[in-house]
Amino acid sequence: MSIEHATAIDAKFGAGSALPMEFRDNKRLTVPVEKIYGVLAFLQLQRGFDMLCDLAGIDYLGYADATDRYGIVYSLTNTTTGERLFVKTFVNDPDPEVPSVVDLWEGANWMERELYDMFGVKFQGHPDLRRILLPDEFTSHPLRKDYPMRGYGERHNFPTVTRAES
Amino acid sequence: MPLEAVASVDETGTDKEFLYTLNFGPQHPATHTTLRLILTLDGETIVKAQPDIGFLHSGFEKLGEDLDFNQYVTIVDRMNYVSPVANEIAWHHTIEKLMGLDITPRCKYIRTILAELARIGDHLLCVGAVALDLGGLTAFLYAFNERERIYDILENASGQRFHPSYTRVGGLINDVNDLFVSQVRAFVKSFPKAHGDVCRLLNKNKIFIDRTQGVGTLTREEAINRSCTGPVARASGVARDLRKDEPYLAYPELQSSFKIVCSNGGDCLARYLVRMGEMLESVNIIAAAIENLPSGPVNIGTDSKVVIPDKSATYRSIEGLIQHFELFMWNRRFETPVNEVYGANETANGELGFYVVSDGSAKAWRARTRPPSFIHFALFPHLIEGHQISDVPAVLGSLNIIAAELDR
Amino acid sequence: MALKLDDNIFVSKLDFLANWVRKNSLWPMPFATACCGIELMASASSRYDLARFGSEAMRFTPRQCDVMIVAGRVAMKMVPVMQRIWLQMPEPKWCISMGACASTGGVFDTYSVVQGIDRFIPVDVYVPGCPPRPEQVIRAVLDLQEKIMKGGTIDGREFAKRTAYEGPGDRLGELDPSEVVIAPGNFATGKRLRGLPLVN
Numbered sequence: 015m016s017i018e019h020a021t022a023i024d025a026k027f028g029a030g031s032a033l034p035m036e037f038r039d040n041k042r043l044t045v046p047v048e049k050i051y052g053v054l055a056f057l058q059l060q061r062g063f064d065m066l067c068d069l070a071g072i073d074y075l076g077y078a079d080a081t082d083r084y085g086i087v088y089s090l091t092n093t094t095t096g097e098r099l100f101v102k103t104f105v106n107d108p109d110p111e112v113p114s115v116v117d118l119w120e121g122a123n124w125m126e127r128e129l130y131d132m133f134g135v136k137f138q139g140h141p142d143l144r145r146i147l148l149p150d151e152f153t154s155h156p157l158r159k160d161y162p163m164r165g166y167g168e169r170h171n172f173p174t175v176t177r178a179e180s
Numbered sequence: 181m182p183l184e185a186v187a188s189v190d191e192t193g194t195d196k197e198f199l200y201t202l203n204f205g206p207q208h209p210a211t212h213t214t215l216r217l218i219l220t221l222d223g224e225t226i227v228k229a230q231p232d233i234g235f236l237h238s239g240f241e242k243l244g245e246d247l248d249f250n251q252y253v254t255i256v257d258r259m260n261y262v263s264p265v266a267n268e269i270a271w272h273h274t275i276e277k278l279m280g281l282d283i284t285p286r287c288k289y290i291r292t293i294l295a296e297l298a299r300i301g302d303h304l305l306c307v308g309a310v311a312l313d314l315g316g317l318t319a320f321l322y323a324f325n326e327r328e329r330i331y332d333i334l335e336n337a338s339g340q341r342f343h344p345s346y347t348r349v350g351g352l353i354n355d356v357n358d359l360f361v362s363q364v365r366a367f368v369k370s371f372p373k374a375h376g377d378v379c380r381l382l383n384k385n386k387i388f389i390d391r392t393q394g395v396g397t398l399t400r401e402e403a404i405n406r407s408c409t410g411p412v413a414r415a416s417g418v419a420r421d422l423r424k425d426e427p428y429l430a431y432p433e434l435q436s437s438f439k440i441v442c443s444n445g446g447d448c449l450a451r452y453l454v455r456m457g458e459m460l461e462s463v464n465i466i467a468a469a470i471e472n473l474p475s476g477p478v479n480i481g482t483d484s485k486v487v488i489p490d491k492s493a494t495y496r497s498i499e500g501l502i503q504h505f506e507l508f509m510w511n512r513r514f515e516t517p518v519n520e521v522y523g524a525n526e527t528a529n530g531e532l533g534f535y536v537v538s539d540g541s542a543k544a545w546r547a548r549t550r551p552p553s554f555i556h557f558a559l560f561p562h563l564i565e566g567h568q569i570s571d572v573p574a575v576l577g578s579l580n581i582i583a584a585e586l587d588r
Numbered sequence: 589m590a591l592k593l594d595d596n597i598f599v600s601k602l603d604f605l606a607n608w609v610r611k612n613s614l615w616p617m618p619f620a621t622a623c624c625g626i627e628l629m630a631s632a633s634s635r636y637d638l639a640r641f642g643s644e645a646m647r648f649t650p651r652q653c654d655v656m657i658v659a660g661r662v663a664m665k666m667v668p669v670m671q672r673i674w675l676q677m678p679e680p681k682w683c684i685s686m687g688a689c690a691s692t693g694g695v696f697d698t699y700s701v702v703q704g705i706d707r708f709i710p711v712d713v714y715v716p717g718c719p720p721r722p723e724q725v726i727r728a729v730l731d732l733q734e735k736i737m738k739g740g741t742i743d744g745r746e747f748a749k750r751t752a753y754e755g756p757g758d759r760l761g762e763l764d765p766s767e768v769v770i771a772p773g774n775f776a777t778g779k780r781l782r783g784l785p786l787v788n
Contacts, residue, residue, distance in 0.1 A: 037519045038277050065404050068522070070535040070548040077539055078518070087535060089522060089550070093404050093418060096425040100522060121407030124558040132241075147234035147587055148700070149665050156242060156699050163242050165699025170707070172667045175674065177710035177750035206669055207619060209648040214621045214666060235666045236621055239698030254695060261623035305626070324633040331630075342627060342719050584622050587663070 016041035019061060019099060023053055042100040050103045051113040054088060058118050063090035063099060066115065069125035071133045075159040084110050084135055105135060114140040132157040199227060204572065206235045212309055213583030215557070217572070224568045229561040233586055240588040244547030248513055249275045249349050250488070252547065257343040259549065260585045262305050263298035265334065266527040268347040273428060274523030274534040275349055279516055281486065285430075285474040287351050292430040293364060293469050294337070294346070295525070296462040300371070301330045302528030302580070303411075303455040310452060310577035311382055314391050319381045326374045333363045349514070350487040351479030361470060368467045375459055382452070392448035396563035396575040399446055406562075407555045410530025411458065412579060414442045415450040422526035430469060437468035448578040486514045513542035520546075529553055529580055553585040593743065607740040610654070610680065611733040612642040617653035619673060622660030624687040624719040631722035638722075643729050650676040655732065658711075659719075661689035662702045674709045680744045682736070684728050685711045688718040710754050 016034040020043055023032040031053065033044040045053045057063045068089040074080035082104035090099045105112055114137035115122045126137045127146040134155035137143055145152065152168065154161050205216035214235035220228040243255050249272075256271040257264040269291050276283060283291075308323030331341040337356050338344035346353055382388045398408070403416040413420060421440045423431045441457035443450040479487040482500070488507055493500030506512045516538045524533030530552030537546040556579045563575050620628055632638045632646065647653050650673045662670055674683065685705055688694035691714045693703035705711060712735060715728045739746050 037517075038280070038521055040520075040522055066407055067409075067524075067531065068407075068533055068535065068548070068550040070522075070546070070550075072520075072537050072546045072548070077545060087520075087522075089533075089535070093420055096420070098522075119407065120402070120405050121555060121558065124554065125407075128554070145234075147237040149234070156239065161699070163239070163246055163698055169664055169700060169702055172671075172702075172708055174707060174753050175671050175709050176753055177747050179751075206666065207648075207673060212620075213625070235663060235669070236661070237663050237665065238661055238696045238701045242698055243696070258623055258695075261626055264623075321634050324630065325635070328630070328635045341721065342623065 016043060016099065019043060019057070022061065023056065026056060027052060040100055041098070042102055044102045044104075047103045047105055047112060050101070051115065054090075054101060054115055055118055057090060057099065057101070062092045062094060063097075065091040065093050066119035066121050066125075067091045067098070069122060069129060071129040071135060071157070073133060073157060073159045082106055084133055086112060086129070086135065088115070110135040111138055112136070113138050114143075116140055131155070134158070198222065202569070206232075209313075212576075213581065213586070215581065215583055215586065217560075219569065219572075221569065224570070226564055226567055226569060226572075229564050231557060231560055233557065233583075235587065236583045237587040238584070241547055241549060244544050246543070248542040249544070250507075252544070253347060254343070254345045257345055258584055259551070259588065260302070260527065260529060260532070260553070260582045261343075262582055263302035263528050264343050265294045265346060266298040266302070266525065267532065268345065269295050269429070270523070270525035270527060270532045271534055272347045272349060273525055274521065274536050277523045278519070278521045278536055278538055279349070279486065279514075281350050281480060281484065283351060284477055284480060286355075286476045287478045288430040289469050289473050290337075290352060290356055290478065291347065292434070293466050293473075294334070295429070295527075296465045296469075297330050297333060297364075297367075299462050299528040300459050301327050303459050306528075306577065306580040307378060307382075307452060307455055310392075310448075310574065311378075311388065313573035313577050314388055316381065316385070316388065319378050322374055322377050322381070326371060329363075329367050329370070333360065333367065336360055336363060348479075348488060350484060351477075353488075354490075355478045361473065364466060364470045368463055368470065371463050372460065375456070375463075379456060383456075389449060391571070392452060392574050392578070395448045395567060395571045396578065397445075397447045398559065398563060400444075402562070403446070406559055408530070408559065409555075410526065410528070410552055411451055411454045412530065412556050412559075414440065415454045416446040417442060417444045422524060422531060426524075428525065433472075434465055434468050437464045438462075448574045451578040516540055516542065524550065527552070529582065529585070530556065549585075549588060551585045551588060553580070553582045554588075557581050557586055603741050606742040607737050610740065611736045613645075614643045614655045614682075614729065614732065615645045615647055615653045616643055616684075617650050617656045617673070617677065618646050618648070618659065619656055619670060620659040621662060621666065622689065624659035624690070627719040627722060628657060628659045628686065628725065631725040636722040636726065638726060638729070641726060641729050641733070650674075651678060653677055654680065655682045655684060655729075657684045657686050657725075658690045658705050659686040661694065661696055662705055664700050664702065667702055667708055670705065671709060680740070680747070682712045682732055683709060684713045684715065684732065686715045686725065686728070687720055688716060691716070694718055706754060710750060 016036055020032040020034040027049050031049050035042045070087040072085040074083055074085060084105045086103050088101040114126055126140055129135055130143055131145045131147050132155055199220050199222055202219045202221055204219055206214045216232040218230040219226050240255055244252050253268050253271055256267045259267045304323040304327050308320035311319035334344050335341040337360050338346040398416045400417040403413045403418050419440055419442050424440055438461040441454050443454050482489050482503060489500040489503050494504045518540045520537040522533055522535045524531045532552060533550035535548035536544050539545045618628055632644055638644050656674060685691045690705050693701050713728045713732050715724050717724055
């Protein structure tokens with residue numbers, strides 16, 4: 015099944031635009047980042063994937079055999095047939111940037127903000143790309159692998175109120 | 181229908197002098213949890229709503245990269261804390277999919293029963309809290325009384341009434357006893373009466389209907405385009421339920437015992453009615469599952485090298501002891517395929533999915549959660565703009581936002 | 589309580605009366621953030637019925653409350669909110685830290701969760717458990733009543749002595765010194781607190 019989609023994409027965007035892969039029941043396509051917006055728009059309009067189910071970011075720093083640093087996985091769903099498709103793309107430091115898909119799926123808005131907050135991947139054309147979960151004055155991106163789990167001590171940077179002064 | 185907004189706002193929200201800003205939350209009774217809304221008002225009409233979240237962000241996904249698949253279940257529990265056991269089942273469903281394990285029939289049935297009990301508990305709290313916010317305390321007390329029965333069942337099964345941490349890779353921490361069966365049967369018998377009580381209190385209640393009907397309307401196309409799942413999508417006419425579309429656990433065998441509850445209304449009342457309807461369907465599933473509960477082991481065989489042997493095997497046999505140590509020593513544990521997989525379950529709030537990337541060890545390289553609350557809360561500004569300020573609790577309650585799942 | 593008394597006047601009986609009145613109508617401010625909040629709801633509803641001990645009147649405005657129940661973990665973004673709500677409560681006031689997360693951070697030893705609220709506000713009663721059972725919440729209320737009965741005074745003299753920081757020592761001790769940097773997001777001087785008076 016993923017082969018069909020890959021063939022259709024290759025026919026439209028040139029050979030090697032989509033690399034199909036299957037694991038268990040997940041069908042995955044790997045698409046280069048320069049073609050990702052076109053491929054996603056094609057999948058939405060021509061192949062009936064009308065719902066963006068999820069947007070996952072992965073940091074491959076230190077992962078065995080990884081060549082690119084950040085992976086972004088678009089989980090698409092066809093709500094009529096129930097078919098799922100996972101479209102994956104890679105971006106790299108120092109300036110990880112992906113085109114935003116908010117104009118295709120309104121639901122991508124907050125997911126892209128979360129991904130930016132957690133990984134620092136920028137989405138070009140996003141209407142409101144701000145931090146969503148962490149405070150605005152936070153400077154790190156905590157789900158990157160080089161950020162320690164206990165942080166750099168940010169969680170202790172608050173004044174203390176003692177009983178007598180309250 | 182949403183009212184026409186009488187004024188527009190620019191980026192800063194302050195170009196019209198008569199508009200004023202109301203800060204709603206993060207500590208406010210109607211939010212139930214910790215979220216903040218910055219509302220720009222024209223009189224009582226909401227012109228613009230800006231959600232501000234992250235007040236409970238606790239680094240769940242970072243913890244998922246630090247704990248192994250069995251340990252992380254205690255963290256997943258605390259994600260949607262209204263129906264914890266459903267999160268555990270979804271997490272281990274994904275891990276078992278990653279590892280290619282097929283759990284035993286008895287385990288499937290027990291997990292199905294617990295998932296449906298969790299769904300009932302979640303819907304009860306949601307319905308009760310909506311009623312509480314809209315001025316009806318009694319429905320909340322009725323709902324909580326039933327939730328206590330569900331807690332009793334979970335406590336008997338796992339030992340903890342709230343966060344059971346009951347599932348393990350390849351099975352459960354222990355089998356259920358006869359009391360579990362009789363408790364579930366008693367619940368199946370007594371629940372429809374309590375459900376009827378809540379229905380009689382709310383379904384024809386003029387105040388409740390006036391405050392929910394036509395409020396926060398979401399059309400079918402918007403629901404799909406904005407990634408809605410679960411009761412929110414079904415109340416807008418999206419007939420999609422993973423229990424039917426991608427049956428997992430014991431649902432393939434229980435297909436005949438339940439239907440998908442849908443509505444075309446798309447407003448808060450429709451979401452309430454869908455939740456009430458789903459509870460009755462869930463009771464039907466539980467009734468069918470408990471009568472057909474297969475016998476046999478709850479864990480897959482110990483030769484699979486992934487299940488924790490029970491204590492008697494650990495203490496009395498050399499194989500059990502070795503396997504116990506293999507699973508608990510930090511540099512051994514189990515091996516997983518180097519690949520990535522997405523697994524999703526239909527929980528009470530919608531599709532709860534996990535995207536797990538494995539590097540071959542027993543820890544996830546990345547444990548991405550697809551949180552339904554987060555995706556549904558993104559709808560909120562769209563649903564509330566043009567409505568009155570007193571509609572905020574109705575819309576918030578009908579979306580059933582759980583902060584720990586929202587922020588993780 | 590602005591009652592001025594000379595030091596040589598003994599007001600034991602009046603203290604007793606005030607304590608007795610206070611302890612039987614502790615109005616909680618439910619600062620419920622996470623899972624413990626649901627158990628707090630359970631303790632107030634039908635089966636456990638906190639009303640039997642005079643604490644059922646949950647008020648969501650801090651101005652009307654005597655005891656703040658911090659139920660659930662407190663994340664970085666929430667600490668200034670918690671401190672402000674604590675400062676807004678009128679004297680005499682007490683604080684119950686409900687659950688492992690509020691008391692110590694619990695299982696969430698991560699970058700964004702505060703490792704115990706007692707680092708930032710004073711706490712009177714800690715309740716263990718994740719989450720504590722409703723019986724434990726009731727026990728905490730009873731313990732607080734006992735504490736008020738034993739040590740309370742009509743003008744709140746017992747609070748004046750508590751001038752020092754009461755939280756755990758060595759606040760950065762859990763991190764290796766080489767790992768500690770002055771975080772760019774310095775919240776003590778960050779924009780959320782700057783320019784705002786702590787007392788309002």
